[in-house]
Amino acid sequence: MAPETTPAPDDRKPGDESPEAAPHYHGHRGRLRARFRETGGQGMPDYEILELLLALAIPRRDVKPLAKDLIARFGSLADLLAAPLDQIERQDGMGEIAAIAVKTVREAALRLLAADVVKKPVISSWAALLDYCRARLARESREETRVLFLDRKNVLIADEGHGKGTVDQSPLYIREVVKRALDLSASALILVHNHPSGDPTPSRADIDMTRDLAKALKGVGIALHDHLVIGRHGHASFKSLGLL
Structure with missing residues (x-):
């Protein structure tokens, strides 16, 4: 026994x-x-x-x-x-x-947050998208860039990291982003990155890079809907600021 x-x-x-x-x-x-x-x-x-x-x-x-x-x-x-x-x-x-x-x-x-965003039109789930972006990036100690790829109905089909850098800069290779968008048959995308300083105000480098990316995407028929900068104290939208 x-x-x-x-x-x-x-x-x-x-x-x-x-x-x-x-x-x-x-x-x-x-x-x-x-x-x-x-x-x-x-x-x-x-x-x-x-x-x-x-x-x-x-x-x-x-x-x-x-x-x-x-x-x-x-x-x-x-x-x-x-x-x-x-x-x-x-x-x-x-x-x-x-x-x-x-x-x-x-x-x-x-x-859990992504479940309210993936496979849904970003326009109708914009608040959920912002919540997700803030949760993922607002508290990061280094700059990180993510690209949200959308189909022709503005449904999110992929969310991918495309650069992780230092406390004040993150590399983005425009050619790689364009190639990935074409591979996914994306019709548009949203760029998202964080400012570890907490201040989401776009820098001069942010503005120049965004315009270069928008121009490259436009050349292959893909739209850049927005560039969101995430900080602990809020976010900035290039579209709302008239920078796109």
Whole structure:
């Protein structure tokens, strides 16, 4: 007969464990889960949501101090989710598994936002498109350029990264963008990039590059609908500013 096994503390019902058998944080963790079930997480501070997440990746340690340290270092849960993987891994108490768990949440959130945009006309889902672009780019520490390719009905058919650079510039190779648009049979596109400084005001280089791209696309019958610059404090639209 196989020996009886003792259930893991996290799987026990309240009252099943003795004080000696269950670490002090298991009761606290159970109360957090109960609050989350009742509220869906609404009203819970960032560090408690993070604590619940870290508990799944680091089940045998009290992660409340680690969650508070991470929020203090990065500023908020949103800033932590947007931070580079290697920076999260370097935090004392974190490792590859926990850091990847954090980044997985961000990717899942981006895909949730993208679901309201992909395969839909961008004009009718413009607010959702802006939400998606802000979530993906507003908190990035380096400039990144993305290209949204549209079909003849202005339906988004592809969202691709086409350059990741430094804190104040990101390379864009116009020939590659035009070639990719032709490969996708795109009829139009929207250019999107971020300003890590937080100020979305287009630079002189942004304006010159956009005009060069629009001219190259026009030569092959493809329209450049807009160029969005994303910052923490808002966004700028070349079309709305009269720059396109």
